Amino acid sequence: MAEGNNVLMGILAIILGLLVIIFPIFSVFTASVMAGFAIILLGIWLVAQSFGTWSASKGASIAYLILGIIAIVGGIGLFGSVLAFSWLVSFWLYFAGFFLIISGIMSFFVKEGTTGKGIGGIGIILGILYMILASYAWNPYYLALLIGIWLIIDGITLFFVNPSDLMKMEN
Incomplete structure (x- = not known):
């Protein structure tokens, strides 16, 4: 059984999950606002970086400026747009799925290493x-x-698994 803090986080995640299911459009709208706001902040940071790197490298400064402007415009476009957020999430799921399938197929052709045929099959699935x-x-x-x-x-998994235990297992 997990620690008390994880149980509290698990209860909050379950409650939040139920709220997202009960109020779907409001939830996706809120997620799009938060994602748009975060991307706008990222764009502002990149623009600020462009001014800071101007004396060191003009090329890097221009690249930061262009990326910052693109991020600000993209963040404004995503801010509060449920359809744009749904499209973006769907795109990334397709993107990740495509790469999982390709890497799964590639693992069937690997003769040595830690990747096995079972892992490749799981990647494809x-x-x-x-x-x-x-x-x-x-x-x-x-x-x-x-x-x-x-x-x-x-x-639910937070009730049974302590995330810090998972970190210890990886090391």
């Missing part, structure tokens, strides 16, 4: 699942359902 989820994520209602289910599952 997960890639296909990502593609299926991406086809549903276009719809904001389904996107909210996917996010809510993920939060509930994550909250």
Whole structure:
């Protein structure tokens, strides 16, 4: 059983997951506002970086400036746009699914190393699942359902798994 702090986080994740499922459009709208705001802040930081690096490297400074402007425009476009956020999430799920499938297929051709045939099969299956989820994520209602289910599952796992124990296992 996990520590008290993890149980509290698990309960909060389950409650948040249920709220996301109950209020799907408001939840996706809120997520798009937060994502847009974060990208706008990233763009502002990149523009500030461009002024700071001007004396050291003109090319890097111009690159920071261009990236910053693109991030600010993209963040403004994403800010509060449910459809843009749904499209972006769906795109990234397709993107991740494609790479999972490709890496799974590639692992079948590896003769040495730690990747096995089972891992390749799992990568292909997960890639296909990502593609299926991406086809549903276009719809904001389904996107909210996917996010809510993920939060509930994550909250339940926090009851049983202590994230710090997972970090110890990796080291």
